[in-house]
Amino acid sequence: MTAAPWQLEVVKHSLKKKQKIDLLQKLIRVSPRASCLDLGCAQGMLSYFLRGQGGRWVHTDQDLTNLKTTRDLIGGSLVRVEAARLPFPGAAFDLVAAPDYLEHIKDDVSLLAEISRILKPGGRLIAVVPHTGAFFLLHKLRPALGLKLDFYGHQREGYSLGALAGKLRQAGLRVTGSRTYSKFFSEFFELLLNAFYIRFLTPKKTETLRDGRIRPTTAGEFLSRKKAFRLYRLVYPWLWLFSKLDVLLFFQKGYSLLAMAEKKSL
Numbered sequence: 001m002t003a004a005p006w007q008l009e010v011v012k013h014s015l016k017k018k019q020k021i022d023l024l025q026k027l028i029r030v031s032p033r034a035s036c037l038d039l040g041c042a043q044g045m046l047s048y049f050l051r052g053q054g055g056r057w058v059h060t061d062q063d064l065t066n067l068k069t070t071r072d073l074i075g076g077s078l079v080r081v082e083a084a085r086l087p088f089p090g091a092a093f094d095l096v097a098a099p100d101y102l103e104h105i106k107d108d109v110s111l112l113a114e115i116s117r118i119l120k121p122g123g124r125l126i127a128v129v130p131h132t133g134a135f136f137l138l139h140k141l142r143p144a145l146g147l148k149l150d151f152y153g154h155q156r157e158g159y160s161l162g163a164l165a166g167k168l169r170q171a172g173l174r175v176t177g178s179r180t181y182s183k184f185f186s187e188f189f190e191l192l193l194n195a196f197y198i199r200f201l202t203p204k205k206t207e208t209l210r211d212g213r214i215r216p217t218t219a220g221e222f223l224s225r226k227k228a229f230r231l232y233r234l235v236y237p238w239l240w241l242f243s244k245l246d247v248l249l250f251f252q253k254g255y256s257l258l259a260m261a262e263k264k265s266l
Contacts, residue, residue: 005072005073006216006219006222006223007043007044007045007048007069007073008045008048008073009222009229010045010215010216010222011045013229013232013233013236015182015186015189015190015193015239015240015243016181016182016186016187016190016256017045017046019181019182019186019256020046020099020128020181020256020258021046021049023179023181023258024046024049024050024053024097024099024126024128024258025049025052025053027126027179027258027260028050028053028095028097028126029053029054030053030054030055030094030095031054031055032054032055032056033055033056034054034055034056034094034095035055035056035058035092035093035094035095036050036055036056036057036058036093036094036095036096036097037057037058037060037088037092037093037095037096037097037118038050038057038058038059038060038097039060039081039086039096039097039098039101039115040060040061040062040098040099040100040101040104040210040211041059041060041061041066041067041070041078042061042066042070042100042210042211043066043069043070043073043215043216043217043218044059044066044069044070044071044072044073044074045073046097046099047059047070047073047074048073048074050097051074055094055095056077057077058077058078058079058088059074059077059078059079060078060079060080060081060086061078061080061081061210062080062081062082062083062210063209063210063211064080065207065209065217065218066209066210066211066217067080069217069218069219072219083105083106083107083111084105084106084107084108084110084111084114085110085114086114086115086117086118088118089118090117090118091118091119091120091121091123092118092120093118093119093120093123094119094120094123094124095123095124095125095126096115096118096119096123096124096125096126097125097126098115098125098126098127098128099126099127099128100128100129100211101127102127102129102159102164103129103130103154103155103156103157103158103159104153104154104155104210104211105155106155108155108156108167109167109170109171112167112168112170112171112173113170113171113172115171115173116171116172116173116263119173119263120263121263121264121265122262122263122265123262123263124176124260124261124262124263125168125173125259125260125261125262125263126258126259126260126261127164127258127259127261128256128257128258128259129158129159129164129256129257129259130154130157130158130159130255130256130257131158131159131160131161131180131253131254131255131256131257132157132158132159132160133160133253135252136255138184138187138188138191138255139157139158139255141191142191145191145192145194145195146195146198146199147191147194147195147198150212151194151198151212151213151214152211152212152214153208153209153210153211153212154212158257159257161175161178161257161259164257164259165259168259168261172263172264173261173262173263173264174261174262174263174264175259175260175261176260176261176262177259177260178257178258178259178260179257179258180253180254180255180256180257180258181254181256181258182246182254182255182256183246183249183252183253183254183255184246184249184252184255185242185243185244185245185246185249186243186246186254186255187254187255189239189242189243193232193239194214197214197215198213198214200228201225201228203221
């Protein structure tokens with residue numbers, strides 16, 4: 001039996017990423033002819049699943065390392081982009097998916113204007129961002145664990161739904177719905193895993209990538225950490241089980257926010 005690509009091995013043993021993929025698969029259904037943009041493909045983990053939702057996809061990132069890694073998983077249709085400038089004509093896409101991208105861009109207002117420009121009238125944006133607010137206590141734990149925003153490649157901690165909706169309106173996009181995921185228990189264990197990876201497993205000399213260094217970014221890096229990953233697979237079922245305690249927190253919003261928006265029709 002052929003081993004699964006390393007990116008899919010990471011997804012299989014993830015906490016937050018599996019929740020995110022489940023949400024995206026429920027919300028993204030497009031016709032085979034729809035033109036779709038994957039904004040910020042990183043290592044291609046989400047791109048692989050986005051392609052399964054129909055449509056003709058173009059995948060983008062700022063980093064050549066990420067594009068090469070994504071190409072190994074899904075093949076072609078890859079474009080390198082600048083932070084807040086998109087090299088596509090106006091009204092080119094029916095759908096833009098931006099999972100975990102806005103928080104990485106310093107000038108997010110200009111980026112949203114670009115997204116609006118390249119969307120067709122009535123076209124949709126699905127954005128996933130870190131969720132912030134007064135009662136998100138784990139955001140205050142990050143500094144104590146040594147987790148700086150730089151490690152994630154983030155320009156800001158995240159967005160409240162109101163703040164994000166305001167920026168979307170400014171770009172001519174109307175929020176049509178939202179979801180949250182990753183409540184306290186999922187987020188807590190994810191933080192611990194990120195802190196462990198950064199402290200003990202991140203290479204000492206490494207290039208700076210848009211999406212930070214909280215997980216392996218190449219096949220070589222994953223293989224060099226294979227012993228640690230084997231150990232992690234042993235404890236993963238317990239982490240997954242404890243993360244399911246999130247269902248008890250029915251009154252709480254999640255630490256990740258998915259917002260759906262639409263470009264106004266002419």
